[in-house]
């Protein structure tokens with residue numbers, strides 16, 4: 001892993017503080033654990049060296065394979081919606097850069113993360129191991145199928161847009177569990193939060209979003 005001088009680390013810390021103040025708190029995120037995690041996780045390590053100066057900007061950035069690291073605010077909204085207290089087992093579909101994975105690892109007991117592209121998964125794994133996270137299981141494959149062997153989960157986060165919420169995700173969610181997932185096509189998507197009660201999913205729409213597509217058996221076709 002690349003080494004940074006103390007002065008560089010300070011610059012990134014200040015950028016993180018500004019990001020949390022102006023992009024996240026200012027837009028209504030209140031969960032203090034989410035705010036703390038976003039102050040702590042060094043987002044600049046999850047983007048390519050050439051894009052490091054933009055790592056704390058108010059936008060997504062490319063990470064290779066035509067995919068993106070999500071905008072910080074969207075990471076915060078999705079994480080807050082999961083209502084994590086610290087003892088949850090969480091499924092993440094779409095590891096991407098691994099940044100959201102790190103935030104989840106800070107806030108829960110164990111994270112199970114699935115990524116379609118092995119190259120992205122390997123890169124994320126390296127960064128997350130380098131940062132010392134020991135509560136993450138990684139899998140390369142089609143996350144639209146969930147991860148039956150280690151289900152059920154207290155929370156599921158999907159960071160790519162699905163045409164609709166796959167029933168398999170609901171099946172793999174515990175009673176009282178939360179799911180947050182973008183639903184829609186490439187032109188129009190909304191972030192949906194669902195809570196499972198009495199075997200049924202009760203949903204609410206959070207806000208319009210723009211994600212890459214969930215490509216797989218229960219997502220979009222290639």
Ligand code: SAM
Nearest residue numbers: 069070094096097100115116143159214215216
């Ligand atoms: N949360 C990530 C981050 O902070 O870097 C951003 C993830 S990016 C917006 C969406 C990811 O979902 C991409 O890396 C993409 O390859 C992955 N993806 C798309 N379809 C998938 C599938 N069926 N199973 C697993 N991953 C998938």
